[in-house]
Amino acid sequence: MGSGISQNQRNKFQPSQSFSSRNRGNTATQHGHVTDALPMDHSHGMQAMSNSSPEGTAPSSGPMPRMTWKEFESVAYCMNHEKRGMAIIINNKTFQPHLKLEVRSGTDADSMALLSTFQALGFDVKPYDNKTVQEMITILSDASNDSDYHRKSDCFICAILTHGDEQDVLYGTDGKVGFEKILSFFKGKNCPGLVGKPKLFFIQACRGNNTDKGVALDVVDARVDAPRQISIQKIPIEADILRAHSSVPGFAAWRHEKNGSWFIQALTEMLTKNWMTMDLLTILTCVNQKVAHQMTETEEKQVPMFTSTLTKVVFFTPKES
Template identity: 30%
Template sequence: MSATETLKRNKTKLIEVLCGDHTFILNKVLEKELITRRDYNNLKSINKENVEGHVIELVDKIMNKGEKTCQNFLELLQTDDVAETYPDLERIKLQDVLPKPVPATSPCNADMVPEAKRLKKDEVYELNSQPVGLCLIINNENFHSLKERRGTNKDAESLADVFSWLGFKVLMCKDQTRDQMEQTLKLFASLHDEEKQLQLQELDVQEWCGRWLPAPQQPVRHGDAFVCCILSHGSLHKVSGVDSQPLAIKEIRRYFVATEQSPLTGKPKVFLIQACQGDKIQRGVLQKDVEEDSLTSIPEEADFLVAVSTVEDHVSFRHPIDGSWFIQSVCEQLRLHCPSGEDITSILLRVNNMVGQKEGSICVGLKKQAPEVKFTLRKKLILSPRCT
């Protein structure tokens, strides 16, 4: 029996069960990309008097998308987390087209990643170290004269959670001035130096272990990749310290250029920057062609990726409780697509699309945001979940 026919035969019972938590299944089908973000927004905002009406619309939408989507939907219904949420699914005969249940999460063995296996060895950055590398988060929340950045701790925890899942050792420095940020970044760029190691131990560094704890006083070593996340206020091409003094993004990058001594030479260095780049508000238009900047790299500046939450001159949006559009989208897309072996530039393309669909006003198109990604990576960077 086809998946579409299976859904048709069991539609009434299925709707009855899914009404138990209609928002959970709606979020799940979006997460698995069975519906588009536009579908999701429409389904979420439809004017129905009861929960059943919402579920009927969702199931009809799935069935109208064809056999493959119906098959994927049936597989989703058999994943562990969905089965636990809707235990009554067991009494519905959905297994006719499914040989076995599908696990809720993808295997974390990098050898199981299809795309990584298809690529030649010299086309992908090798990530064999344990841990994979360091993830440094500079989280500026409380400023001397600027507004408190409410919601930034949510961003910091989301980043820490996802990058520790990807095998990184995650460290955080909180509320740093411009000079302190510069000192911290230069220290992390020079960890091969014994003197720098001693200076680093003098900083107030926290380590993520499911929650923030004081970092142990022991040497910190780089691995096969480096990630730096800076969460702060900002201005054009700059990020601000808590003293409102600016630090140029290009200067941050220069601290990490390749040298004969640097442990990061030839290794990927990713910078995720959540900060306004001006005070203009982007507005939506029906359609616009976007040209990418062509980057000319020289060897010492190879292997960089810099993703900024918004384009130059414009603001970047942050929810006081849920965190920023950009960082939360990055974390969500990494969770969704790293297990399948998708490379980071492709994932950030998804982030751009996701952020671009968000609305900062009840009036459609009034407040929009577009992140900007530039890179001089020479290979694909594929981050995979690590078994713990």
């Protein structure tokens, strides 16, 4: 099966429906759209994180990871391993009463879209529904420890669909956990089978309660040389990790109660259409554009955000059948 990608492409870096929102915990579902933002009081059920070991310090299991010099110098990640890799989907829809969090209606549409898309890309997909914080940690810890599998794989994907909060806090069904805790399982010596391979995280969750009203733009007469505002964000120092969030820090993420979220639906659509001809960062830029062009009836906007310490281009080269 042909890849549909030219050698030149591989050798260059390429970097209306009705809506409603929830305001500070007041559930409003007038038109079918909601956010994954939290009530004003969201101090319940915090998972203690002081017991975690320093990132990258766990003893490695198995032999030292290796790659050929050709793979090391390549502009694109090697996608010629026996397996594409593992893709974990954690889909949290309902939450324990003490958290006072609404049911995330529409999230099953996102989970099914991700399942279908990741399978089409050749991943071994493992979907999980409604997991507690400890269950999430166990699932991801066990996945990171499967070094024999990862050594035969091209890469790893984790998608988490849940309620979220500022400081990249994510919710299990019984409490919350920091996203950095999740990332720590796949960094450095904690996951030797994935050293030098892309580790991709897609997070559908609010990162605060703010909503974006957008900025007016005259598309016809806009100056191409107009000054741009640049926001510098911190990114992990560890290499080969990409984290794509449904919104920017501090802002809510929109989700339709039947059709799914703006971000996941755009992500799966762009991946399905373009994975044979575009690299991943270009696809994610297309996702940003598609989501940014959407707007609620009350003119609320949203833009996803991805940060990357990838050191090579990600092309999902089709596996030979």
